[in-house]
Amino acid sequence: MKTPLLAALLASTAALGTLTACQVPDQAMEQAAPQGTELGIRTDWMDTSANPGDDWYEYVDGGWMKKTEIPADRSGVGGFFIADQQTEKNLAALIAEIEKSDPEPGTNAARVKTFYDAYFDTKAIDAAGMTPIQPDLQRFQAITDKRDLAYVLGSQVRADVDPLNATDFATENLFGVFVTQALKGGEVVPYILQGGLGMPEREYYLSDDPKMASLRDQYRSYIGNLLKAAGIADADAKAKRVFDLEMKIARAHVSREESDDWATASSLWSQDDFAQKAPGLDWNAFFAGSQLSPFKTFDAYHPAAITQLSALVESQPLDAWKDWLTFHQINANGDVLPTKLDDLHFAFYGKALSGTEQPRPRDKRALAALNANMGDALGQLYVEKYFPASAKAEIQGMVDNIKTAFANRIDRVDWMAPETKAEAKKKVETMEVGVGYPDSWTSYDDLDLKPGAPYADMQAAEKLRYRQQLAKIGKPQDKREWWMNAQLVNAVNLPVQNALNFPAAILQPPFFDPKADPAFNYGAIGAVIGHEISHSFDNNGAAFDSTGAMRNWWTDADKKKFEEAGKALADQYDQYEPFPGLNVKGELTLGENIADIAGLQAAYDAYRASLNGKEAPVIGGFTGDQRFFIAFGQTWATKMREAALRQRIATDGHAPGNYRALTVRNMDAWYKAFDVKPGAKLYLAPEDRVQVW
Known part of the structure; x- marks a missing residue:
């Protein structure tokens, strides 16, 4: 079970009645059994x-x-897998019903159908090639100086990280943003967190263990192969720059043990503190790009790492950062890009890192993508039926x-x-x-999905979730906020909310x-x-x-x-x-x-x-x-x-x-x-x- 300070998994807003169990008499215990x-x-x-x-x-x-x-498309099985299998069957039956129906436009069912159909259609994805991602890649190539770089790094921020699990970074982000109450209490603030690695955490880059060294070699090759498959010129040279930069990023990261020491890892900074305590990055441009300019108080969760990562922005060549942005944007979206990229992604992340023999069937991956990007839309339909x-x-x-x-x-x-x-x-x-x-369920009324455009739909869903998280800043903590989908086989404790979530699944x-x-x-x-x-x-x-x-x-x-x-x-x-x-x-x-x-x-x-x-x-x-x-x-x-x-x-x-x-x-x-x-x-x-x- 996932049990960090706050499991920042999927955007959802919830309100459940208070349970005052310590006041329940023995008679109630008998009746409730x-x-x-x-x-x-x-x-x-x-x-x-x-x-x-x-x-x-x-x-x-x-x-x-x-x-x-162990099924060929899994790295392991157990009790959670068994429950998850039944949940997948239920969700598949639900999707089949939606596919047969003609859901009313603007409903969650219609959104689910649009997203699912676009993700599932690999023939259309292959036919579109790299066209859908070109505007983002061109945006990276248009960077001319470090101020532009800072703005683009900010624009890449998404609200999908967990502040106390250093392996949970969105790989395309140098910094993560997580929104919740400050650890010392008070109002809701944005947390700034270390990020930027394509492998699970710093030890994969720094460990002397032979297996880790082998994975580093495979990762270096993967970067080059992915860039080549994407049609990126001078792929080998760029792959070397990306890998070398990530090695420096890994050295800048705090260790897992330091990250887990909540009391010392957390530090409240004003917006002005970033320029003074973490020079090198143009923080004004970063905050503008990340839509964080209006906010004055932040929790710098990994302050030492933030300082060192900011210094890397200044010290490392602009071209290396542009290559790094290009690789990570492709890497993070391989499932909605041509099949050859998706296959390369699985070969490293599935087979090399986890030992999985084959990728999951596309229909199950489509369900997983729905869970990640429109969790409450699918969850509301799930609980009504199951x-x-x-x-x-x-x-x-x-x-x-x-x-x-x-x-x-x-x-x-x-x-x-x-x-x-x-x-x-x-x-x-x-x-x-x-x-x-x-x-109370998350609203997707502002989610603009386009039929047959899975890459654009993924970006739109991520940006909506980010805007919804930013909307919480400066407000009192909502103790009843949910951080897990109803259709997720898991449970979570949320210390800063003093709350628990037990999803239906x-x-x-x-x-x-x-x-x-x-x-x-x-x-x-x-x-x-x-x-x-x-x-x-x-x-x-x-x-x-x-x-x-x-x-x-x-x-x-x-x-x-x-x-x-x-x-x-x-x-x-x-x-x-x-x-x-x-x-x-x-x-x-x-x-x-x-x-x-x-x-x-x-x-x-x-x-x-x-x-x-x-x-x-x-x-x-x-x-x-x-x-x-x-x-x-x-x-x-x-x-x-x-x-x-x-x-x-x-x-x-x-x-x-x-x-x-x-x-x-x-x-x-x-x-x-x-x-x-x-x-x-x-x-x-x-x-x-x-x-x-």
């Missing part, structure tokens, strides 16, 4: 010959691992119960001072939780089944809900108070205890070794791992509370507690290609799913449910079981 009676867990996924205490992942997912093959009100109500009841359980866990923490507990409980009580979809098997008994649903979607709640109290989320402002609301003694628990968990994950000599990075994945254990514990407490002191029935030979933990383990069924797994370990804040399934090792109830004794390979002595909350 799921009413299904079926087993829920997949016994055909299991390998019951394995000992749960020796190989828990094999026990819950061994059968699935043996019979599951997400019943009963499912939303049931999940909201579970959210209430798990929030109550988390608040109760805070009460029971014996090392925390009363004033720290009070603020922690206030965070839970005031947390906005969006379930399924927003009550994740509320289906293997995460949620209304026919299954409470043990399954609390172990599966309940753990997801608990995970996202817990992100407000992980090593990063705990830095924000109940209003979403970053401030220290901890006593020194409380903070020390909290950090000790985090270190113990990081040390635990450091021991996992997917490949000889390559271990999971416990510190990099700490936030996710804290959220996993705290969320699973809260979900378990809520499940037990829903039983009102009774024991759950045995179903299919499994007790309620066994079903709870098996359900959790099966949501983390994961199979990845080696290249993708290595990339995950090197750059991602999420540990691989098979290790996340081992979170159960830290819960006393798991040992009891499966009779795990000392001597078992996964056994942890009670004093070594990490309980952060």
